[in-house]
Amino acid sequence: MAVDPTYPPLDTPKPVADGVWIVDSGPMKAGGLVSIPVRMMLFRDAAGELVLYSPTRWTPDLAAELDKLGRVSWLLAPSSVHWTFVKSWQDRYPNAAVLAAPGLDKRGQVQRSGLRIDGRLGESLPLEWGGLFEAVTVPGGLGFREVGLFHRPSRTLALCDLVHNFEPEKLPPLQRPLVRLAGGTAPNGRAMLQLRTLVSLNRLAARAAAERLVALAPERVLFAHGRVFEADGAARLRRSLSWLLG
Template identity: 55%
Template sequence: MPDATYPPLDALKPVADDVWIVDSGPLRVLGMPLPVRMTVIRLRDGGILLHSPTRYDPDLHADIETMGPIRHLVAPNIAHWTFLQAWQQHCPQALTWAAPNLGKRRPVRRSGLRIDRVLGDAAPPEWAADLAQIVVPGGLGFREVAFFHGASRTLVLTDLVLNLEPAKLGPILGPVLRLAGMTAPAGRPPPYLRLVIKLRRREAARAAARLVALAPRQVIFAHGAWFERDAARTLRTSLGWLGDLGPEAAREGAPA
């Protein structure tokens, strides 16, 4: 079976000034090996934000701390939270921020995960000078909070794009996921998540249009080959299942 991940694993990889990724995994989802990725951002005040933390690794922790203190742990949607508690244990000074509705999930309540703050559509004072954020809604309580690092024009998503590489998935799984639209060069979320998001399609399309309008230089997400070049065009293609993502869609329904 080919390696679905992006070695080296659990190690910092630079993307832009003050932005790094950490590739990890694979996770097993319905028997499928799924690569997973964390984004690390150094804020203007010197503090470090971990977006969608991957599995805890002491050497990785030490490497991150050489760049600044870890002050923020971010669970950006209602699915990406399972590794947070280990990071909380080793970074007791860090605040944990969660997407709307994450704390209502029964597995989260049973786990005893500590949630300090709930993310909204406006960036909090802790990182407003560095990051903008947009909440993409869906049905059944789904929310994903997207982040835009203005200085590097880096857009950070989680599950809104799934861009798996067929060559990393093998001769059976690769074609199946290609048919599902989840593969490179401009992959989409799995069909069930597309259905969930389409339950609030107009609002989700408006949020997606705002993401496209940011014209990011690169787009990072949790699973698969992130968009290193031609990112704005590829993002528009990847999110096209939501419909028109032009300027009019971004403005539709906005407050006067």
């Protein structure tokens, strides 16, 4: 029997907290082997405009739904990996500012894509956001960066790949051993083995950043792949990052 790794309904905003939504999408292929879900996080800033964190695929219907929620003014490419869908959103919203993880603009693949990057997503955040957010950059080796975004009013933390929390029953049977071996299975999934190895190349700085993420004491933690931490976020995040925190 076929299984569905995604979290329907897809490509539609689903409210999580006041001023916070998720958009589930997928499936997509990871490494050309594993079929996985993917997710965008969506926030409203102090001006009432929309901040798209790690955009997923653009569709006309999704764009129309977002237009009803507010103006799409910010497109965030928050990691070395999660940027590939941003160009299609930029084509639809050319006046939206694109903020990217440090160093992303130097990558040849990004430059060849035609993606316009307007600024860096890091510790200094746009004044227009009204102090509603805090950002923490987690570094790794080979230029890897992932920027977590914390929404203070709802105590919601958004990440990309620092947490994977796949539910084995939603994956094809042949893929389940691979995911378990890599460590990203529910209920307290971790970053996949490849990413843990990459981050460990800059372990001291990454550990300090991980400690900052936990110290934010998020109530919920949202991320790109798998079932989110809907409650008890800080404790579950600490368990998930135990490989880095020690």
